[in-house]
Amino acid sequence: MSIWRSAAIAAPMSIPAIPRARRHEMTKRPHDESGLGRSSSAKGKPFGDTAREFQENGYAPIPLNGKQPLVTQWQSYSASNSRPSDSTLRSWIRNFSGANIGLVLGGLIDDAHRLAVIDIDDERFVGMLTAILGDDLVVKKGKKGASAFVRAHAELKTSRLTSPTLGHVVDFLSNKSQTVVPPSIHPETKQPYTWVGRSLLDVDRDDLPEFSLRNFNLMKTIIESEHTAAILEGDTTHWPVLQLSGQCVRHGDDEEIVAAISSLFPAGYDGDSLKELPGMVADAREKGWDNPSDSSDYDPGDAGPRPLGYTEQHTYIFYLPTRRQVIQLSPQQLTTPAGLLGLEEQEFWAERYPKFDKNGNPTGGFTSLIAGNSLMKACRRAGPFNMARVRGRGVWREGDRIIVNLTGDVPEDAKNVYVSFDPVELDGTVSGINTSGILDALSLPNWRNPGDPLLLLGWMFLAPICGVLDWRPHIFIVGARNTGKTTLVNGITKLLSPLAVSLDGQSTEAGIRQTVGPDSLPIILDEFESDGKTSRLLSVLKLARSASSAEGYVARGTPEGRALQFSIRSAFLFAAINPTIVGAADATRIIQLHLDRHDDNPEVARAFNQAMQEFEQYAPGWIKGAISFAPQVPKAVSTFIGEMPPGDSRHNKNIATLLAGAFLALEGRTPNPLDAAAWCEKYFDLIESHAEPHKDDDAEDCLNLLLAAMNEGDSFGTILATAAQQGSGHNALPAVDALRNHGIKWVGDGFVVANKHPGLEAIFAKTRWEGNGWSASLLRIEGAVRREPERFNGPRHRGVFIPASVLDGIEPMPRGQY
Numbered sequence: 001m002s003i004w005r006s007a008a009i010a011a012p013m014s015i016p017a018i019p020r021a022r023r024h025e026m027t028k029r030p031h032d033e034s035g036l037g038r039s040s041s042a043k044g045k046p047f048g049d050t051a052r053e054f055q056e057n058g059y060a061p062i063p064l065n066g067k068q069p070l071v072t073q074w075q076s077y078s079a080s081n082s083r084p085s086d087s088t089l090r091s092w093i094r095n096f097s098g099a100n101i102g103l104v105l106g107g108l109i110d111d112a113h114r115l116a117v118i119d120i121d122d123e124r125f126v127g128m129l130t131a132i133l134g135d136d137l138v139v140k141k142g143k144k145g146a147s148a149f150v151r152a153h154a155e156l157k158t159s160r161l162t163s164p165t166l167g168h169v170v171d172f173l174s175n176k177s178q179t180v181v182p183p184s185i186h187p188e189t190k191q192p193y194t195w196v197g198r199s200l201l202d203v204d205r206d207d208l209p210e211f212s213l214r215n216f217n218l219m220k221t222i223i224e225s226e227h228t229a230a231i232l233e234g235d236t237t238h239w240p241v242l243q244l245s246g247q248c249v250r251h252g253d254d255e256e257i258v259a260a261i262s263s264l265f266p267a268g269y270d271g272d273s274l275k276e277l278p279g280m281v282a283d284a285r286e287k288g289w290d291n292p293s294d295s296s297d298y299d300p301g302d303a304g305p306r307p308l309g310y311t312e313q314h315t316y317i318f319y320l321p322t323r324r325q326v327i328q329l330s331p332q333q334l335t336t337p338a339g340l341l342g343l344e345e346q347e348f349w350a351e352r353y354p355k356f357d358k359n360g361n362p363t364g365g366f367t368s369l370i371a372g373n374s375l376m377k378a379c380r381r382a383g384p385f386n387m388a389r390v391r392g393r394g395v396w397r398e399g400d401r402i403i404v405n406l407t408g409d410v411p412e413d414a415k416n417v418y419v420s421f422d423p424v425e426l427d428g429t430v431s432g433i434n435t436s437g438i439l440d441a442l443s444l445p446n447w448r449n450p451g452d453p454l455l456l457l458g459w460m461f462l463a464p465i466c467g468v469l470d471w472r473p474h475i476f477i478v479g480a481r482n483t484g485k486t487t488l489v490n491g492i493t494k495l496l497s498p499l500a501v502s503l504d505g506q507s508t509e510a511g512i513r514q515t516v517g518p519d520s521l522p523i524i525l526d527e528f529e530s531d532g533k534t535s536r537l538l539s540v541l542k543l544a545r546s547a548s549s550a551e552g553y554v555a556r557g558t559p560e561g562r563a564l565q566f567s568i569r570s571a572f573l574f575a576a577i578n579p580t581i582v583g584a585a586d587a588t589r590i591i592q593l594h595l596d597r598h599d600d601n602p603e604v605a606r607a608f609n610q611a612m613q614e615f616e617q618y619a620p621g622w623i624k625g626a627i628s629f630a631p632q633v634p635k636a637v638s639t640f641i642g643e644m645p646p647g648d649s650r651h652n653k654n655i656a657t658l659l660a661g662a663f664l665a666l667e668g669r670t671p672n673p674l675d676a677a678a679w680c681e682k683y684f685d686l687i688e689s690h691a692e693p694h695k696d697d698d699a700e701d702c703l704n705l706l707l708a709a710m711n712e713g714d715s716f717g718t719i720l721a722t723a724a725q726q727g728s729g730h731n732a733l734p735a736v737d738a739l740r741n742h743g744i745k746w747v748g749d750g751f752v753v754a755n756k757h758p759g760l761e762a763i764f765a766k767t768r769w770e771g772n773g774w775s776a777s778l779l780r781i782e783g784a785v786r787r788e789p790e791r792f793n794g795p796r797h798r799g800v801f802i803p804a805s806v807l808d809g810i811e812p813m814p815r816g817q818y
Helices: 046-056 086-096 127-133 213-224 228-233 238-251 254-262 273-286 337-341 346-352 368-382 435-442 452-468 485-495 509-516 534-549 602-618 621-628 630-643 649-667 673-682 684-689 699-708 716-732 734-742 758-763 774-778
Strands: 061-065 100-105 108-110 113-120 138-141 146-153 159-163 167-173 177-181 194-196 306-310 316-320 325-329 354-356 362-366 394-398 401-405 474-479 501-504 522-526 553-557 563-567 571-576 590-596 744-747 750-754 785-791 796-803
Touching: 046 061, 046 086, 046 100, 061 086, 061 177, 100 113, 113 127, 113 177, 127 146, 127 213, 127 254, 146 213, 159 213, 167 177, 167 213, 213 238, 213 254, 228 238, 238 254, 238 273, 238 368, 254 273, 306 368, 316 368, 337 346, 337 368, 346 354, 346 362, 346 368, 394 452, 394 630, 401 630, 435 452, 435 485, 435 602, 435 649, 452 474, 452 485, 452 522, 452 571, 452 590, 452 621, 452 630, 452 649, 452 684, 474 485, 474 534, 485 522, 485 571, 485 602, 501 509, 509 534, 534 571, 534 699, 590 649, 621 630, 630 649, 630 673, 649 673, 673 684, 699 716, 699 758, 699 774, 716 734, 716 744, 734 744, 734 758, 744 785, 750 774, 750 785, 774 796
Parallel strands: 474 571, 474 590, 501 522, 522 571
Antiparallel strands: 061 100, 100 177, 108 113, 113 146, 113 167, 138 146, 138 194, 159 167, 306 316, 316 325, 354 362, 394 401, 553 563, 744 750, 750 796, 785 796
16 A cells, blocks of 8 residues: 555545545655665765765766755766766765765666656645556655656656646656755755655666656646646535546546546545546546547637637636627636537537537537637637737727727738727718818817817827827816806717717716727716715726826726726816816826806807807718828827927827827828927917926815815815805805815905814825825915914814915806805
8 A cells, every 4th residue: 555545535446545644644764775765964975875876776876065966067967878987976976975966867768768756846746646656656755745756758858837826836857857865965954855665776777667648648737727726625626626537538547537636635525526536537538538639629710719818817818700809718617508608609519519429429519528628728829818919999000000990890910809899880971071160169169278279179180099199198178167168078079979988977987997998999078076086086087097108907897707907098088167186197198278268259159059069060070081190190299299399208298199180180291390390389388388287386286186075065166166256245155164174264365274184184185195295285376375273163273375366267156056
């Protein structure tokens, strides 16, 4: 009986199981005849005492420092199948007598076999050695695991076997390798290596256990299987045992496989899987898993799932041509009929992996295990898959090549994987679109900066083809009620239809990324106001920031509970009454365009409304026109960047991109450096006006955050603007009085913000102004001064007085509401 076996578990087919507990009790007894396995002390001479005897028995001994060779060119003994000469060995013994001793591996024992070692680091796999090779082993033991000497098939090379969940498990050592042997001293434990049972010197090399290609493949399959870890744990083993049985049947007979898998079960296992194991192996063989021809290369044909690769989470990625989707599936889903039928119809699978009755006649069904195994093999051959290669609907660039993916019809030689689950058809024509007229229409509202419509035009031209941009700027239109903001946003949405993704301003970051996925489309968010949840606004703006360069990934949830990682490459347009949370990081990517109230000129209002309605007739011809210029966009942007005045590089990139888009739209040609220089000079004031958000002063960001905070459905800014409008009657407003609970108090012609207050601490938590840092920033607001202690519905606190002028442009509460 094997020294690793025990009667603790009754294995089926009279094959003793190898419980884990016994693997840790391997006897460390010295060889009692030759003395080579004696428990040498640190004062012994491992190399000097044993090297010559190993040499005389056909091995190539070399001196080691710990586990590292002390001599050079030792690998030549493996390549030439030779041993150190007598004179060389005498020199080594004289110089390295007290060193550890190692044996060079890989030398031929006969024409078909080499000397090799199976070095197992994980104790739980030690029993597998006996299960595969039998009891008559030659094994040494050091700190952990065990190492068995074998006569390995000559074609087997040194390799490392790694479990997908457990990591490194086994080193198969053969050519160009060496191994330390007793009585060497382990460099970490300071204890001698020992033989377990027989010494290597007790066995002729020709009598070492044979390790065949089939043995190696069986061991490799077990170690590298994603199901092995579950069997070692002993929990929920039925499915893993069933799957591992199917994976192993072509690499051994039933008895060998049952013994090998049985050795994995933990000590004391009392479940049914061990009893059912022989039947599972027999069933897998009956279903044809042992016949390589039955699981030959998978052929998806024109419509079948196309294997793209696998992920580090041990899932498999496929492209579904009929649905234009990329999908991620687990091994369990791929080996069940239901999972496969979710990919293709039964006829597809029955044609490739038919199921037969006992008379050999096709049943019309299919063998899901074989089909799933073939699919997984195909994915493994494809290699690791990077989700950054998945491109959804939109216009993209591969080097100098433009890929238009709106219907899923893309060139077969495209480098990336293009999906289009919901194809977009463009029916309009490019002719008849007056881009100058569109700019005139955009200029009708009362813009605070008269040049802003030009930048907006540039965004509108580039947004449908934003996938070709290396850098995507975003727009934030700010305007109070009755400024035409909503009418403008509706017009832009019509012009960019059907590509524009128009979402409610209350949408969450998770909702946006679920909707957009891998697409590169314009995203429009009107009424992007705070609902009392600042974190929602911050997360959406963070998503927009990542979309500027697509440097980061966002995870999209799947029905299987796993996640596909997509890079967001969309151009965002926000619109709101207040520029709520646009901090320094956002201002470098999001350009604010301010609308002021118009003078109620009815003719202008009618002209503007009519123009916005007419935008609909230009779509989708506007998009087709933008697509036609997509190849020129990168050069146009680069040309404008090169002619921008000195300034913040990211600001210049933002404005240059938008100016390039506007130039292409208006001029209908690619700009040269002279064109770009003339525009940069002409619009110098516009460029400089938008450089202000890039200053280091964060006072306005701090104030914007404060004014965006909510009290019972109204923002602080709206409440304070109402107080300013009411003048002496402000004290009667409950909403104004309620702000004292948040550390804000109206005084005279402005308001005081406490230097320290629990309400303010909650508002500024997890921002750069937390810890009372808001007071220092607010003091930099124009007209702000320090204030002596005031009472804020509780203790008195010093504060910062801020003039009411900062509230200009903020819409007050409607009459009757307060």
